[in-house]
Amino acid sequence: MMPDDLILLALCIPLFTAAAIGLASPWPNIREGVTLVGSVLLFITVVALVPHILAGERPILALAEILPGLEISMTVEPLGMLFALVAATLWPINSLYSIGYMRTNNERKQTRFYIFFALALSSVMGIAFAGNLLTLFVFYEVLTLSTYPLVTHAGHQKARDAGRVYLGILISTSIGLLLPAVIWVWYVAGTTDFTAGGILAGHISGPLLTLLAALFIFGIGKAAVMPTHRWLPAAMVAPTPVSALLHAVAVVKAGVFSVVKVVAYIFGLELLQTAPGIEWLLYVACFTVVVASTIALQQDNLKKRLAYSTISQLSYVVMGALILAPLSLVGAALHIAVHAFGKITLFFAAGSIYTASHKTNISQLDGIGRRMPWTMGAFAVGAISMIALPPAAGFLSKWYLLMGASQQEQYIAMGVIILSTLLNAAYFVPIIYSAFLKPENPEHFVEHKESPLPMVVALTVTATATILLFLFPGLALELAKAVGVPVS
Template identity: 60%
Template sequence: MLSLTPEQLMLAALVIPYIAAVLIPLCWRVPNIREGVTLVAAVALATVVWNLYPHVIDGARPEIVGFSVAPGLDFAFKVEPLGLLFGLVASTLWVVNSVYSIGYMRGNNEPRQTQFYVCFAVALGATIALAFSKNLFTLFIFYELLTLSTYPLVTHKATPDAFKAGRVYLFMLVGTSMVLLLPAIIATWVFAGTLDFTPGGIFADKVSPVLMGGLLVLFIFGIGKAALMPGHFWLPAAMVAPTPVSALLHAVAVVKAGVFTVLKVIVFIFGIETLAEAGTGAWLLWAASFTVLTASIIALRQDNLKKRLAYSTVSQLSYIVLAAAILTPISVIGAAMHIAGHAVAKITLFFAAGSIYTAAHKTEISELNGIGWKMPWTMTAFAVGSLAMIGLPPTAGFFGKWFMLSAASTTQDWLVIAVIVLSTVLNACYFLPIIIRAFFREPEKVVAGHAVGAQYAGHNDDHGEAPWPIVVALTVTASMTVLLFFFPSVPFNLAQLMVAG
């Protein structure tokens, strides 16, 4: 363990990504050094954040207060269990994503690679700062920085489609945060006198149930990164970005920042007991259920692999919102467990999609007949990630659904049970055919260098696996997806501490 105080560890975690963002462009002429800086920074960040874990488990809650804007409005950071869980997910997966990015960006001769790594570092810095924010004021600053730093990543290809997707991305995320989230934060400060994340919430006896319900609506739909319908359009549109960016959006930073913020607001601003007593959150169960099922049905209809994965993410994120909306300690534990389980599984799936594109230049599911025999590592990893999305053991996706079902059966929320069961069937319907197609169908016959069928023309059918950094990265994340099933103690311990206050 590093011989630093918890406060020093937290400060190091907050600054390491920004140091990397400064050093990376200085090395732009030497790609090996540039990417070495990225890897060293990622490993250093993960090491520092993991060293915070024993302190937090032992009861430490390190805190740094920067400056005060007004009474009850501080720019400050504090490490608590849920924030540390998110920080561990983000920092650990940055290491793997950095290895993957090297293989992907070089393998596809992507332009502007220095800009890519700089924006990635800034985005991770914003994510860690958001995770460790002590209050809504600090969180909002880095929530917006995360949006702005990922915009150049979404538009990385600089094509008309990329810029169109970027406009949707900014419009939806900045629009919802400025029109809905910011007014909700201001109203919270006015009525509660503080924005600090507090166990049990800050609204008890301070606002009426009607006002509390109105604020909840503003918060939930103002947190556009959670992609609750109808505010989900930015997410499928952003699939035009390179695959490492898609992995960042879906697994490491952006969408996880959304559901993390939803969970923080429900647990530490409203308080699950206060919301349950007020009875103003029942609509959220219906909104999340609608998103879970509708996004799953849309995913079924997608032939483009990344778009199917995108709609899967929209659905899976709403599991977390659904679990939080049950408003019991065990359901909130399930939501926190699903943040970790979904992260490692979904990043595996996107890594596999990028591996297929890099090696075979194929993007459509209908093109994947027999590809599992040419890319066994990639498609085995994809199979593991798919089983996790369905929620089957022995994968990390099992625990989140198990806790959600346990909570719903205890509270007799039959709607939630029905939604989880039906959506699990839908998950199987849009993931298992991909695995069957890859391993149990004959490859397309090649005639004069082209596969039979015009839609396959121009694809590389004489290929193997993608470059080794890509294969190593997806193998690691697939292994993590299984290991989290057998060794779930880290996210489970932190989730328990979160509900214990």
């Protein structure tokens, strides 16, 4: 099958899956079987694209022309391939987890849940394979709208309030900041096509260049750089599989992916290095890393601690892009992948704890590791990846970020990476210690065992993948090193 056919399939398979889920609504087993089959087919399709990209091909698929020279088109390059591969790998695992979670917790409107989950994955494929800024913007907005019903899934007032925050921040930043930035690029460059090395050299310089970069950094609200981060902890009201989707597979990864893509393929590292005062954007990312970690340290609710951890970890990617060194760009791209596997493991564990024991606070978890060894063992793996300790994959991306910061003599960024690593340890290690080494508190005693098998299998798989990604980083590293490099 030709690469452009595979691109079209990757966009359409989740759409067909969503339609089939709707048709299978009266039969839950068939509905969930359709979800699993669709997710596996997407995985196979995306994997089939990998050899073409590694061989240096950059397949293009034009979908529609809006204006002369301005079209909705797809192009697969290494960064998009890496993002699509992560999303396509995690969708079937998340689907398996969702079946156990949604059934055991008797969640309502499960058909709607699976439909919008599939629609979100179609949007992710569109973002990953976007050939220009216009296409990226369109699918970016579709992703926001398709995940809104997932955020508000519970239907109560708190969920509706969270949904308003979610839509309000993401729509206002994209329409108010990101869209003007896209139009500005088209106006000065005559194109919005993603091109290795950038397209803006010779078209914009000086303070205007810095201003344009700021519009992108804050306009891509899904990257959750402070102060555009509030939607993310608000969205924790959603069911845990949705939290896992938001934090590992789709929304936040779409944000930081877009930042790296714009830096590497619209600006280019060399041009941004000439922007006066560009360091202040780097320092905003550094600020977000440290402050979000500090807030995470104060949270007793497990999902909220993980949410603020995500905000911090996302800004590692933004920071890596804005250090403007080839090695830090590798670290930023790699962190998109390694954070996805580590963080989805942590959210899976949080949902497993809730399902088995209905505990949501860290202060209630003393001794729970003896009742739920698989869940808390997986949690420990995800935690050491966030801390960046071998043999978990988080070590790899932080190493490249440190090397890139050293390469550019960005000592503040180096200090932030080291300080935040200590903060990561401060808010994760006590959870592991309490779960395995503290006796159960009689006040929080609940008779329970592990969560249902599909959930345990899913979190075990993602925890194992987090370690395997450290031991065998070849494919992810090769794609990350090729980001922004012109094809010879």
